[in-house]
Amino acid sequence: MKTPCLEIRYETLVxxxxxxxxxxxxxxxxxxxxxxxxxGMPEVARAMLEGGVAGIxxxxxxxxxxxxxxxxxxxxxxxxxxxxxxxxxxxxxxxxSLNSExxxxxxxxxxxxxxxxxxxxxxxxxxxxxxxxxWPDRVLATAEQVMRLDHIELLxxxxxxxxxxxxxxxxxxxxxxxxxxxxxxxMLGLRLRFISGGNTSTLPLMAAGGLPAGINMLRIxxxxxxxxxxxxxxxxxxxxxxxxxxxxxxIECATKPSVPIGTTGEDGFGGHPVFQDRxxxxxxxxxxxxxxxxxxxxxxxxxGMDILGASSDHLIxxxxxxxxxxRVGDIVSFRIGYGTxxxxxTSPYVCKRIV
Ligand SMILES: *Cc1c(COP(=O)(O)O)cnc(C)c1O
Numbered sequence: 001m002k003t004p005c006l007e008i009r010y011e012t013l014v015x016x017x018x019x020x021x022x023x024x025x026x027x028x029x030x031x032x033x034x035x036x037x038x039x040g041m042p043e044v045a046r047a048m049l050e051g052g053v054a055g056i057x058x059x060x061x062x063x064x065x066x067x068x069x070x071x072x073x074x075x076x077x078x079x080x081x082x083x084x085x086x087x088x089x090x091x092x093x094x095x096x097s098l099n100s101e102x103x104x105x106x107x108x109x110x111x112x113x114x115x116x117x118x119x120x121x122x123x124x125x126x127x128x129x130x131x132x133x134x135w136p137d138r139v140l141a142t143a144e145q146v147m148r149l150d151h152i153e154l155l156x157x158x159x160x161x162x163x164x165x166x167x168x169x170x171x172x173x174x175x176x177x178x179x180x181x182x183x184x185x186x187m188l189g190l191r192l193r194f195i196s197g198g199n200t201s202t203l204p205l206m207a208a209g210g211l212p213a214g215i216n217m218l219r220i221x222x223x224x225x226x227x228x229x230x231x232x233x234x235x236x237x238x239x240x241x242x243x244x245x246x247x248x249x250x251i252e253c254a255t256k257p258s259v260p261i262g263t264t265g266e267d268g269f270g271g272h273p274v275f276q277d278r279x280x281x282x283x284x285x286x287x288x289x290x291x292x293x294x295x296x297x298x299x300x301x302x303x304g305m306d307i308l309g310a311s312s313d314h315l316i317x318x319x320x321x322x323x324x325x326x327r328v329g330d331i332v333s334f335r336i337g338y339g340t341x342x343x344x345x346t347s348p349y350v351c352k353r354i355v
Contacts, residue, residue: 017051019238034221042070096120112151156194162201294339
């Protein structure tokens with residue numbers, strides 16, 4: 001095996017998708033699979049489609065290009081607000097996009113006119129998480145302006161929560177989204193196809209029976225990819241948490257002290273590390289570092305191994321209490337969270353292996 005290596009389990013992703021899609025369908029909600037956590041890896045998109053998602057959501061045009069180049073023709077949704085300078089490629093590649101700025105929507109309209117196309121949009125509403133979205137009192141006026149654009153189709157309203165502000169979806173905040181959708185429909189005399197009620201963090205509200213009627217779409221990444229909900233990061237029922245496993249190789253293993261010797265200053269990243277004195281310990285170094293992983297989003301699978309810290313290319317473990325004696329050349333495997341998934345997928349130094 002080439003190391004370091006991110007193992008990607010295709011059938012686990014299909015199974016996780018099926019489980020989430022089936023659960024949501026009981027509430028009349030369709031699932032769009034979000035591939036941005038894996039740099040738009042085509043096989044991941046394919047697994048999600050095989051598992052029954054209605055379409056693919058991506059946050060970057062470069063990722064979607066890879067998906068299209070692999071021959072995947074499913075409906076696509078741009079998740080990040082488009083930037084005006086990329087309007088032509090958004091319209092060319094994506095069937096629809098999430099939007100909050102009229103100037104951008106006008107640019108999409110011009111780009112769509114040039115391509116003799118219509119581009120669908122979902123107007124994003126900020127319900128308090130303070131990332132993207134129109135403030136609720138701006139929704140009606142903006143929807144009215146959008147209706148004047150010949151090459152734009154207003155397909156719905158949506159929101160995104162628990163991403164920046166950590167705001168949890170509730171009957172109250174998502175209820176406001178549904179009411180705004182109804183007002184838009186009444187005022188403009190149309191029927192909105194989508195009321196898009198958020199991401200993985202909306203699943204627990206659904207399970208508790210609190211999803212307001214009318215929400216009919218979710219955009220799901222984490223619950224499918226990692227099998228966790230994103231409020232407390234507990235396992236999501238019916239999914240597996242091991243669709244991705246990271247493997248690294250031991251490049252040194254020795255018995256050394258647990259506290260540095262000598263006067264200490266800053267570490268390689270400007271931090272001032274504190275060390276717990278565990279006496280003499282077995283220390284293993286493996287061949288990944290901060291360039292490939294997010295330390296807070298990584299855990300050894302084998303019991304008795306602890307992550308002590310990392311520099312850019314070295315991850316240091318305490319393997320004193322490992323179940324087997326660790327030697328140079330051994331492979332150590334890690335469970336990963338969203339931060340490490342993103343970073344390992346982005347790092348060209350980590351090989352990706354689909355099994
Ligand atoms: C990333 C993202 C999602 C998916 O979020 P998960 O928590 O991974 O389910 C949905 N919508 C938008 C706008 C996003 O940026």
